[in-house]
Amino acid sequence: MDPTNARDLASEPYGVSADAVGLVADRLRIDVRRRPVFEQAPTLLPGARWHDPADVAGWVATLPTDRPVLVYCVHGHAVSRGVLLQLRAAGIDASFLLGGIDGWPAGGFPLAVQQAAAWSGSTAPAAGPPQ
Template structure:
């Protein structure tokens, strides 16, 4: 495995904490991609401001558009587990600078991160 492959697969470069994301947003903000299932998003009732929502059930339809944007990505699901981690891997394999949010949107909300009413996130 070459040095580039090691950095892509390094756990330290694959996730971002809530506090680190807050610092990133204060600077040059990454594209935050909300990948919660429809039901989890509706149950929460909250979105992250500036995030775009993509239905994880239809990831094959949107993966190319998101991966090719050429900007850092942070994928956030409900709890930062299977969905965001799996889709982060897909984005990274496609060459994107992608990370998943540790603890997901639940951790963001618990830490007092800003939110807006669900359904107001972009679906551009």
């Protein structure tokens, strides 16, 4: 976290570490890695669904308002924190994964293989059943 960065300061209270994810297992998992990164990645968190971080306004209304959300990017820095703040501003109970997807396996948690199904637009198919 950069203590001089307003985004980091505003988002820090909503960070969840991989070892505490069990406490928020009911959260809807949203992968917000940038499109080129997501398209090249072979894995994502189990049960996650990708949404384009460049188009939060285009998909935020599709999220359930009665279920909390966990967003993650590669490292848990700029992308997920920026999306988190937009979701919270829209009234969504959102948190972000500290360390991003790169920190997930370090906590001993499995990753899911992306489905080969074609996708387009601002969302992609989920990988496996929600965990």
